[in-house]
Amino acid sequence: MDHVTARVFVDSWLTAWNAHDVDAVLAHFTDGVTFRSPVAAQLLGGDGVIRGKVALRAYWQEGLRRIPDLRFELVGSYVGVDCLVINYRNQKGGLVNEVLVFDGPLVVAGYGTYLGEDANPAGAR
Template structure:
């Protein structure tokens, strides 16, 4: 992914999150995408932090939006790699977070990872 495309992707991603529009966020993911997050491990321990498929990812993010009604992200940096984009952002609590997103040939996320600077990821996310 080139830098310009990564910037467009990140702006669409943050706009969807800030609108709390799960359909728009999930439109960037394949149906069988996998997403891992230490927050998921804390909020939904039965998942062991790994969500498989859009329905599971939607369910996790819906719980997050319910617990964090003032959720808001601000993109700080966007990094590109080979079929990878990293969106570094500041959340509504001021915490820095990075999403590492692995893309397929069509530019859709096949695998994503939420990464945090704190051991208590749920706490730093306000959940």
Template sequence: MRSDPQSFAVQWRDAWNAHDVEAVLAHFADDVVFTSPVAAQLLDDSDGVLRGKDALRAYWTEGLRRIPDLRFEVVGVYAGLDTVVINYRNQKGGLVNEVLHLRDGLVVEGHGTYLAAGDDDNLAGATR
């Protein structure tokens, strides 16, 4: 990974905690593809696959509207080849991972992943 994963995670966290969707989107390519089981729950007629910044903007804006107390605490940051994984706790204490694949310093593919222990509260409390 060319950029510093820790700095990326700090900027990502700070933007989310400020509820600044545009600051979060600044790290994403225009043609990004993002998947999230929460998107499938939150958005009517969604299969959980969001294509492009406009789709992400609409999803995250709606998520923040529905979860005004959203807050993330980064637990760990993992780096791979052009990949960063941000492990964090959401405002309800649920553990979440963002798996982000980058090209030229921007996220081109991302996946919100949630604890698979059958904890429906973990999914319901997430925004992403």
């Protein structure tokens, strides 16, 4: 992944989240995506692993239902060989890193990572 491609992706991802447009966010993910997040475990129970785009949609829609003022502010983004880290502040000011692994142009795996005190359903995605 090059920096130009990463910047286009991050801008699109951020715009979609701030518009609460789950379909636009999901357009970046494969049907078989896995997403791991401690917040998913808190919101939905289970092990925090979301499997598949349908389940990811349901998780994010529930998150937006519970956090109607959700908003992200980009802090930085970091490019790897086939991955991207998006560092942002959420609506409560909590710092979050989203680690996304790609296969070509689409995300096949994602990880929501939080500072200990920020991993709660009211404050993070």
